Amino acid sequence: MESKEVGGYKLGKLIIEGKTKQVYDVSSNPDECVLLSKDRITAGDGVKAHDLAGKAAISTKTTSKVFELLNEVGIKTAFVKQISEKALLSKKCDMIPIEWVTRRLATGSFLKRLPGVPEGYRFYPPKHETFYKDDANHDPQWSVEQIISAKFKYNDVLIGPTEVDIMTRTSILVFEVLEKFWASNNCVLVDMKIEFGVDKNGNILVADVIDSDSWRLWPAGDKRLMVDKQVYRNLTTVTNSDLDTVKKNFEWVANQIDFSKQLLPNHLVVILMGSPSDKEHCEKIENHCSSFGLHTAMRVTSAHKGTEETLNIVRYYESLGMKIVFIAVAGRSNGLGPVVSGNSAYPVINCPPLNSNNVDKDIWSSLNVPSGLGCSTVVYPETAALTAAQMLGLENYIIWGRIKSKQLDNYISLTRCDKSLAGEKSSV
Numbered sequence: 001m002e003s004k005e006v007g008g009y010k011l012g013k014l015i016i017e018g019k020t021k022q023v024y025d026v027s028s029n030p031d032e033c034v035l036l037s038k039d040r041i042t043a044g045d046g047v048k049a050h051d052l053a054g055k056a057a058i059s060t061k062t063t064s065k066v067f068e069l070l071n072e073v074g075i076k077t078a079f080v081k082q083i084s085e086k087a088l089l090s091k092k093c094d095m096i097p098i099e100w101v102t103r104r105l106a107t108g109s110f111l112k113r114l115p116g117v118p119e120g121y122r123f124y125p126p127k128h129e130t131f132y133k134d135d136a137n138h139d140p141q142w143s144v145e146q147i148i149s150a151k152f153k154y155n156d157v158l159i160g161p162t163e164v165d166i167m168t169r170t171s172i173l174v175f176e177v178l179e180k181f182w183a184s185n186n187c188v189l190v191d192m193k194i195e196f197g198v199d200k201n202g203n204i205l206v207a208d209v210i211d212s213d214s215w216r217l218w219p220a221g222d223k224r225l226m227v228d229k230q231v232y233r234n235l236t237t238v239t240n241s242d243l244d245t246v247k248k249n250f251e252w253v254a255n256q257i258d259f260s261k262q263l264l265p266n267h268l269v270v271i272l273m274g275s276p277s278d279k280e281h282c283e284k285i286e287n288h289c290s291s292f293g294l295h296t297a298m299r300v301t302s303a304h305k306g307t308e309e310t311l312n313i314v315r316y317y318e319s320l321g322m323k324i325v326f327i328a329v330a331g332r333s334n335g336l337g338p339v340v341s342g343n344s345a346y347p348v349i350n351c352p353p354l355n356s357n358n359v360d361k362d363i364w365s366s367l368n369v370p371s372g373l374g375c376s377t378v379v380y381p382e383t384a385a386l387t388a389a390q391m392l393g394l395e396n397y398i399i400w401g402r403i404k405s406k407q408l409d410n411y412i413s414l415t416r417c418d419k420s421l422a423g424e425k426s427s428v
Contacts, residue, residue, distance in 0.1 A: 020042060034090070039051055041229070050238055055247065058247070060088060063079075067079035072263075076170075077206040078090045078208075096195070101191060102171050105122055129141060155202055157204070167204060174206060175192055182217065187219045187256075190217065216228050217253065229246075267392050270317050274331070285329070285351060285384050299313055328348055328375070347374070348374070389403055
């Protein structure tokens, strides 16, 4: 029998088949697999199920866009790319049989399990729960202790306290990134579930799919306007008209997921150096800015020797109609940052290039500014870039997500070092 081909990829053996998708080996690459969605919608652990023409394409489109967003901010996922209308290419993982649920508002099963909590109760930080994937027993809730005690091991990675903690932190970050995205579309992400897998190198990755089966989504924060699978769950009888409504909701969600505007050059970090000799210091700032996806420009100007030209440069960037952050690089007697701050409403960050023979004076000239000036002072290029990213991240969830993703990576790196020192085999 001839092998099936999808999106230019020849499928190998069927690895697993679920209620709404099939997962196949890729003949040309043993480290990848193809997730092929079905035109099928289910609820109640498969007790309620209907064919829904077009759902496979909608779910694939939604999942692809969601994972592209997560990859863009630096969260480690198994997703590679969409290869056809109904199929995704993914890194092959051994899946951990746990659903990781994050909630912002109390609703649904949470209210049934914990009566007395009013619907809409807001969790801060988000509430996190875990459920063991077992349809026969309706996916029972598991504690952290139960997960650790199960001693799951995949691709030589033992799922212990550290791994559970990493997945918990990652789950919350995934939720918060998507929450900020949906907030920008006037929708409230109420709760969501994700899954993790372990690839052949022992990396823990966000895997499987994330689509309208995975979350509750309330436009304008109004439960009556829900556009997720809960609409289907709530149906006591299911007509063709009902299924058409569900499909239209799913299509609306898929079409809303567009983060391209956040990638447009609508911001600029302008690095002003007081002397060409400061270029190396400025290039370090620029490199760190690039790691957050920040757009930059570098200029040479002296506030002492060319005040008028300095202000002309400032006025030029103010005229662009973009979100601007100025980083002033000037040592000795720093007039650059204070002059810019005193003549612009945009934020100014001083980052003097320190001379070991004159450290105290270099810093003091940036700190001791006249009243009415709001420029801040940092010492290291990375700190200057991070401060600029935090400012711009207030209105850009991609930049915000990159900051949070780097913080998570720092935590994972420290954890690996700690486990190594403790004599344990690193597994993340």
